[in-house]
Ligand SMILES: Nc1ncnc2c1ncn2[C@@H]1O[C@H](COP(=O)(O)OP(=O)(O)OP(=O)(O)O)[C@@H](O)[C@H]1O
């Protein structure tokens with residue numbers, strides 16, 4: 547069957563939506579990664595600003611700062627995230643401090659070389675710096691060298707507020723994108739499943755409509771053929787009886803009788819196929835039903851296994867008998883001399899399961915569905931209605947019938963009927 551436009555549209559829609567969802571997710575993820583990468587640059591920039599600001603102010607001092615001066619410095623930079631500030635003398639002893647340090651502070655014995663070093667301490671960033679105070683006041687004395695500027699180590703801790711906000715916004719965007727992508731994909735999958743269901747329903751309705759039309763036509767034809775056929779057969783029988791035994795004319799008259807009987811069987815099949823009475827589900831013993839159908843087809847012609855069979859199942863026994871005899875008869879017809887097809891009755895996933903396996907040549911590959919079409923036959927005397935009837939009966943029970951081949955050869959038919 548050619549894939550319909552609807553199917554392409556459905557797949558196209560599903561794939562496009564999944565791709566869009568994935569793209570959204572990847573973009574948001576990359577954005578988040580980039581924001582994280584930028585945070586260290588931001589932290590460094592912010593620390594340099596704070597560092598330079600504190601250093602500038604300390605360079606204006608002639609005396610080491612006291613607690614009040616550090617408090618006011620801390621307040622000045624509080625909004626920028628400054629949380630702790632401390633100055634140390636050359637021996638590493640604290641001169642003054644403001645705020646609370648994130649953890650114990652161990653000042654380096656010497657001036658840290660190079661640019662200020664950043665260190666992450668919990669949620670804070672810690673910076674060690676080095677500064678020189680302004681020279682003590684007093685006029686320069688002659689050629690004496692300028693007075694030494696007292697040198698001090700200092701420590702700052704700040705909360706990287708800007709970087710944190712950036713990272714948390716990027717995470718929020720990522721989570722939001724993930725939710726949107728998930729909703730998009732879920733909606734696409736739901737739409738896809740609904741449209742699959744709808745297509746299956748439409749297909750089934752169309753098939754039922756076609757079968758219905760075919761059934762109606764068959765019923766009219768069968769009905770119209772029946773009466774003239776009965777009179778044809780009756781007269782041919784009478785004629786044969788009047789003709790001399792063993793004469794060529796009697797053989798010809800008998801042939802008419804045989805062919806008329808074949809046509810009679812066909813009209814019977816057609817009427818069975820056309821019957822559209824509603825199913826009448828009644829408690830029935832499925833194992834007994836299978837045994838009775840097997841006997842009807844060929845006494846002792848089957849091996850029946852019914853160990854796992856449920857004792858009762860709601861079935862329309864008359865209809866199910868039609869389905870089973872057709873499948874069993876096919877199995878007998880396909881079986882080589884000396885083999886007995888096997889029929890099993892059991893239960894699986896809450897359904898009654900009946901299987902019929904034979905030891906014949908099996909179903910031709912690719913024919914597994916086609917053999918259920920009305921009038922499809924490969925037998926010279928077949929009408930091709932047996933499996934079409936079986937399919938209709940099983941579907942009327944809300945069940946399924948499938949055909950396949952056994953790995954060791956031979957056809958296997960499986961009928962599953964849900965609890966009704
Ligand atoms: N057990 C089987 N092994 C192999 N082929 C099978 C088997 N059962 C059915 N088939 C194939 O399926 C076709 C259709 O079967 P179906 O019973 O509908 O019609 P039929 O047996 O040909 O005629 P009738 O209407 O008289 O039953 C058969 O002609 C045969 O080709």
Ligand SMILES: [Mg+2]
Nearest residue numbers: 872876932933
């Ligand atoms: Mg058949």
